[in-house]
Amino acid sequence: METVPGYTGIARALLERAGARVGDRIRIVQRDGRVFEGILMPRYALSAKPIIVIKLDNGYNIGVRVDEHTEITVVKTREAILREAAAGAPAVVPLLEEQPPLEKRPRVMIIGTGGTIASKIEYETGAVKPAMSARDLVEAVPEIGFIAEVSAEVLMNILSENMRPEYWERIVDAVAKSIAEGFEGIVVAHGTDTMAYTASALAFAFRGLPVPIAFVGAQRSSDRPSSDASFNLISAVLVAARAPFAEVTVVMHGETGDTYALAHRATKVRKMHTSRRDAFQSINARPLARVYPFERRIELVSEPLQRRGEQELRVMNGFERKVALVKYYPGMDSEIIDFLVDRGYRGIVLEGTGLGHVGEWLVDSIRRAVENEIVVVMTSQTLFGRVNMNVYATGRKLLAAGVVPGDDMLPETAFVKLSWVLAHSSSFEEAKRLMRENLAGEINPRHTVDLYPRWPH
Structure with a gap:
């Protein structure tokens, strides 16, 4: 059995020299003295770049670039970690057995329209630039490679406030094309300020939607320590790949920490804060689901309008400008x-x-x-x-x-x-x-007292 699946070149050589296996806790010391420690994960590699993926104690996976001067040591074997976890000791245990084989991962298309969600820092210049190739995305956010076989395209790159109905129509066409090509879920990366408008547009344009569409954005750019970009993107890919419902949703932080995201029905969600991570809230309705990205778990909160694969898609594109x-x-x-x-x-x-x-x-x-x-x-x-x-x-x-x-x-x-x-x-x-008429869940015929937020919660 291969001990370091997905690794090639210098990354593989360093891991084998250290005797590291997937599931071990390793320490990586880079040439400049920076130290990273976490659980060694397999890599769904899209290139031969010298990057090693580890799971940090906070649940995030990161990709660490290595070279011939990098030092790698095994801190604790996977067997020791599992023994400690069985004895009740706190430990980060990767659920490696639950990672789907390469050929069995759902196919997810990520369509970029702008915003900071799918950007990365160009450290030479300090600028934030788009990272919308599948290779860039998996290297920047390795978790998504464990959830789905990701493809990506940049449809447009505009500021959220510059969105127009004619752009809604272009997004509808791009999503319909991806569904026709057999993708099992769609993620639309979008600026947050007008994301609810665009998500609603798709909810009305698609009748009999067979797969989930997850809109996702970032409140804070990827150059900030408090960025929500990675967490939101992982959550959205999880919804697109595995959610049981087939609806248009907005998937964003459910609270200020990195515990869970919420999948909101597109026609019932609104951005309610200028900068908080949990700015998006369902109005006059409950969210569709809680999403726990590090546990790979989706918990339904509301009954879906339709479930995955139940209906045949009809595209009714077009919006009146006047x-x-x-x-x-x-x-x-x-x-x-x-x-x-x-x-x-x-x-x-x-x-x-x-x-x-x-x-x-x-x-x-x-x-x-x-x-x-x-x-x-x-x-x-x-x-x-x-x-x-x-x-x-x-x-x-x-x-x-x-x-x-x-x-x-x-x-x-x-x-x-x-x-x-x-x-x-x-x-x-x-x-x-x-x-x-209630066409896409935009009208809730019944309100209960818990739908109105009160302070204290």
Whole structure:
């Protein structure tokens, strides 16, 4: 049996000289005096670069570059580690028997669209640059090679705030192509600021999705000690490769430490903090799953809409550009609504107050919009809870004017949905009907008290 599978060249020679085997705890001393210690892992090598993969005590795998001046010693054999673990002593024990053989790993495609998630530091210049080849990714984040056979492509490299509906369409086409080629899961690396919009777009564009799609980003760039890039990427690849559900999700840190990630349903998630690692939260719904990347474990929290492999894919790509998302504020001028009508907009999502209200002086302009067959949808800027326009007089006036209640949809999700609906409906009435239907889990028909976050938790 090969003792150091996957290693070639100087890396293999150093390990054999030290008598090291996969599963042993080793110490690596580099030429410059830096010391790394951890469990020797096998390597799913994509190149002959002199890199040795070890598992640190915090659960992360890292790749350590070696050369002829590197010193390697065995600190503890795998048998000794296993004996200590059996006796109850704390130990990092790699589950080597659970690593799938090379030919049995699921195939996962990683599609890069921008952001810091799939970048690495170029130490010669100090700059962060894309690391989106499969070789770069596995060398930068060795764990993903143990989970899946990874392929990668850079579709675009833009800042998150520069995302546009035409780019959503390009991403839909790229994901559909990868699914047709037999990939068993897709990861989309994306900037965090508009990731929920793009994830929602894919949730509406794919009917009968047969495999998971995991959107992933990083709140902190890979040059920072507190970077969340590796943890999030490992978690997203795990979801794409092994999740039992076939939905579009956003996979990000579930808390500030490196314990678990959460897989959120694309149509119910929102970025709720500018910089925290656990910035993404499910709104008016529970997450789909907790993801424990170092344990290779996915724990379902909510019942999936559909499971892996149950349905046949139908791609319904295309988004209407003439849709606006308008946040109501006290004293808002009706000219804003009139402007959108005069400019030929086909849909308006209003982010109203409370149960779904705007100032009464806007009702006539909204009625004019509806008479021009512009679909007007009401959501709430409170985010939590549900629109109910039958309680107060203003709400009833808006209903009489033809406004469509948005139920508990997030304003951003309603905006994306209306853009998709208008591109795929044959009439004004059909568009209004589709906005009331639960197409991709965007409407939760039942709320429980635990869905509203309270302090203290």
